[in-house]
Amino acid sequence: MSTTQRNESMNAFFDGYLHAKTNLKEFVDQFGSALKKKIENENQADFHSFNFIILCISHLTLEKKFQEVYTNAKFREVQQEIMGMIYCHFHFQKQDGVITTYHVDNEIKIEDFIKEVVYTVYFNEAELEAKCVCGLFEMRGILCRHILVIFSARKVCGLLEKYILDRWRKEIKCRYTIIPSIYDEKDQRPETFRYKRLLKICYEIIANAASYDGYTEDMVSKLYTMNEVYHT
Known part of the structure; x- marks a missing residue:
């Protein structure tokens, strides 16, 4: 599951x-x-993420960052929150050291009615991070419109790595798709065959190198060097 x-x-x-x-x-x-x-379905969606770019709908630097790193499906969710920013209005509440507390009024449409819901956002000026009581980031892994509107007002252009989850990164998904599964078709892609071939050799090397601490350190050093070469 x-x-x-x-x-x-x-x-x-x-x-x-x-x-x-x-x-x-x-x-x-x-x-x-x-x-x-x-x-x-996930593999098909990932293919589109690697080959097609969804245009940004704002000039926010944060949106551009999510466009670069997230899969298209997750980036669309981010854009929904960005569009929702126009229905949010924030008010300063208090300052406690480096923590500023804001109330964000969010107009939500329910059928033919407009309901106003107030959320509390805590902004850490020193770390340039925020937490919202709506809990959207904790539940779905994307920044909510309430945090985004505060970030925009406070001119937060950089994005902490904690707000970019590996689960939806393009490059992570790209590596994941070459790993074989029990549901692969017989005519697997060349990348999958190469992955399985290298994996078998690595298992043998690891078993031998792990028998002696000197071998282990030597292998680690060489692997880092090899990885730098292949990465470039």
Whole structure:
């Protein structure tokens, strides 16, 4: 279940596969089909992320940063929060050392009604980081519109690494897609075959090098050197 993103419901994951009166064997088969489809959809989405760029909708430096590092699917979620900034208005509340507390009024449309919800944002001037009581970052891994509007007002242009999660980085997803899984087709890509070949050799080297501390240190040093060469 860890392959699913948190904002997806269980029904969406099994849609078209799981039905009423399903026995255990059918459940296992249907779960496998649903998981395989999930992997296929993620790989297709990743392909678009590596080959197509979604244009920014604002001049915010932070949006440009997320455009560069996040997959297209996650970047669209970021853009939803950026668009939502126009419905947010903040007010200074208090200053306690380097921590400034703001109240952010967020106009939310519910059917034909407009509801105003107030969120509290704590901004650390020294570390240039913020925390919002809405908990969107903790739940979905993206900065909420309430934090973004404070960052914009305080001229925060840089983005801390803590706000960019590996789960949705383009380069991390690119490496992940070459790792073989039980759902790979027989005609695997050349990258996957090369990965498996190198992995087998690495296992043998590790087993030998781990037998002596001097070998281990020598191997670590050489691997770092090799990685620098191949990375460039």
